[in-house]
Amino acid sequence: MDDRRGRCALKRKVQLAVIGGGPAGLAAAVAAREKGIDDILVLERDMRLGGILNQCIHNGFGLHTFREELTGPEYAQRYIEMIHRHQIPCLLNTMVTDLHYHADGTKTITAMNRKEGILSIEAKALVLAMGCRERPRGAMNTPGFRPAGIYTAGTAQLYVNIMGQMPGRKAVIVGSGDIGLIMARRMTLEGAKVQMVAEIMNYSGGLKRNIIQCLQDFDIPLLLSTTVVDIKGKERVEGVTLARVDERLKPIPGTEQEVECDTVLYSTGLIPENELTRKLGAGMDPSTGGPVVSRGLEIKGMGVFACGNVLHVHDIVDHVTQEACHAGENAAEWIRYGSLPEDAGGFIESAEKNVYRPGEAEDRITCIRCPNGCGMTASREKDGSILVSGNLCPKGKDYAIQELTDPHRTVTSTVRIESREVAALPVKTSREVAKGRIPDIIRAISGIRVKPPVRVGDVILKDAAGTGADILSTGTILL
Amino acid sequence: MEDVIIIGAGVVGASIARELSRQDRRILVLEKNWDVAEGASKANSGIVHGGHDALPGSLKAKYNILGSRKMEALSRKLDFPYSRNGSLVLLPFGGDREKLKELLARGIRNGVEGLEIIEREQLRMLEPNVSESMEAALFVPSGAITDPFLLTIALAENAAANGVEFRFGEEVRAIQRSGEGYCVETENSRFDAKLVVNAAGVYADRIHAMVSREPMEIIPVRGQYCLFDKEAGDLVKHTLFRLPTEKGKGILITPTVHGNLMAGPTAETLSDKEAVNTTAEGLSEVLGKGAESIREMPQKKVITSFAGLRAHERNGDFIIGQPADAPGFIDAAGIESPGLTAAPAIGEAVSEMVMQICPVPLRQGFIHTRKSIPCMALSSDAERKALIDADPAYANVICRCELVTEGEIREALRRVPRAGTLDGIKRRVRAGMGRCQGGFCSPRVLNLIAQELGLDPQEITKCGGGSWILMGRNKEEGHGR
Structure with a gap:
């Protein structure tokens, strides 16, 4: 949407280039600008800024950064507006294909997009903010057939939340990472049956609040120490076999359980996406999957900074933002003085995650x-x-x-939108509603069709199902 | 009335179709799946065998050598990947050296060129990551690798350019004699032809039994594989075979033409001709036995695993020719390893048989060559620029892992036979073939297929039939699928 704005200001030589326009890239760009760098370019492969937050339509973001609870698209929109306010040029639909570090310290970015073809951009400093990807079924070595209906949870999230399409009607979720838990609720609210979540560990790596709000609220069983040992179906998934695992995580013979389903969603881990980083010759840290960075998030004196999930996988976006601010500030400092101050901010360690363990706190x-x-x-x-x-x-x-x-919940979902870019508009209730009223809310919004332009906060429906809560848009879709 | 109906659009059927299209005839290929290369042709080692292994005097040996010699030239004509990386048959310390010598002698008798037994030091020089436990190896310099999908697709596209018609989703149910020829029945249609060629892979015995009483039994022998990330692709340069035993050729380790590493196959004799599933035992055998050949198996770099079924004829050799009781019906059956290598030669042999049975003039203006879909990932900067200048869709990256653009995907959707499915796109242009296995690109590819073919996203499948990707829209209750 701000493509044109980006193009006007496009230069072939910039002080700071930011690879990735998700939460990390946006926060880094804003922080560098606020530290006085006025020659910044953000490169983003998607058609809009915001990265994965655009499809994370649930709430729970921003409690640290904004002291209020936002959905993913709302959180992204705050940063997109800062980018606009600072008039930071952004190239959308642009894939960076190569990075090169020259002996004199400059960096060349090779990128491609429809409008400009192949671009070569020289930057004094770089911020790497490419995020991460999901580990697919293939990498898990799950035996069985390979029919349609096997997706990573994030791919399913894109189908449902952006395209308004259901990847299945009866799902088993493998792995209890947060995206898997979130998708258990999303699929349920959109009319699918989620049979269970199977987690190979004896605890869930997902946040406790997600276990409660996404599984327990909807009576979706969480099977711990359980994994999928077979997938059936020639054309479309027809079922899976689950089995309990021992302490060495090996399936225990005789504990097999057949489950009927047409969909298997994998939520089995995230991998920092560092193919470009490697092209710079950066060393990798096997424990994080990200580049080795020195104090101040810099890759060994190169003037290349890494932040967000490309550096290490974060549990919450607020930490990504905080780390990315450090990266942006440090990049600014490096551009001006060629070095970093003693107190340069760095790595944001995830606080020990409040994970769910059975038996405890039941x-x-x-x-x-x-x-x-x-x-x-x-x-x-x-x-x-x-x-x-x-x-x-x-x-x-x-x-x-x-x-x-009387437990209450904020309901997040989508309504149909007739847009050139997306088919689903994310929405939420303006306040929490009684848990038992969630199905009424979903029914009330199921027939709604809206047309762009729609902005964050626009009222889509007044007093949904007599709950007193309005339905608000949580996305900004202009075309 | 067709002149020839070919049953099966695997590498054998496609090769026969391409060779037959040199002759001035009407040719129809019937395929029960929704794309070419949907059977054994999509799940094999992708090896162009030198020919040292097949029993001298067998059809396997004959067509292996012929095919192996043709493959490189064919790869240039039809523009599919081919790399003569050489093979090594490894002998472990304490292994049976006589067997290795026997293999050498067999290879020489089969006419394989350049064979030699190399010792430890030379082996280490050729292949630094080979396991310490290997003492010597038979070096087969003519061993090569190719892409079995792209080979089949190249053959099929060239056949189609020369007038061959492909029909998909046509499973042959019955074949009757009719007049001078045969009537071939599928669920929805009947097709008449003077001649029928049986290239039906694991189902070739069923097709054969529709017209002939001569015994034929195709036993499916499953092979499971693991494919590794390109990061592990340069671990070995050659294809590393184990010394064959009565149980088969063992687990091989090979680079692929695309720069991945691959290990497999198992050899499991089954009865179910649809059992292309992997098993926990099979995958652990691949990783475990594979680890014996190299210093360290990159276990954590597996990006996917898959299985294929070899069409093993009970007597162990290819069956190529007319049964005595079915004139005008030609079998190309039992085509298991080295079937991929042999396919170009089998195509020629069958087309000569057809010419003898029913002579016709050669086609005027036969098109000998075919160009592959452009590949941005392998193009130089100048080539990339030229592609983008001609069509900016070549600058829109859809698959980030393999660097595949919208231009390549749209081109694949305009080819004949067409790639109308996610798997069809994946095999033609590699979108979804990389380390994220389509997690990023598959929704984007789905949208492009829908747009280009004028379909609703709901109609798009993984591989045709009922392999729907999507099951209705949000909040749609009681969806029928």
């Missing part, structure tokens, strides 16, 4: 107001009041009381 309430996911206990006192402990902030207490008496 009788407790996990707060989902923020990613802290405090484990709380709540009990009713003689006077009828509810006593809450274990919460780090007052939000936890309110939440525990409501969760005990």
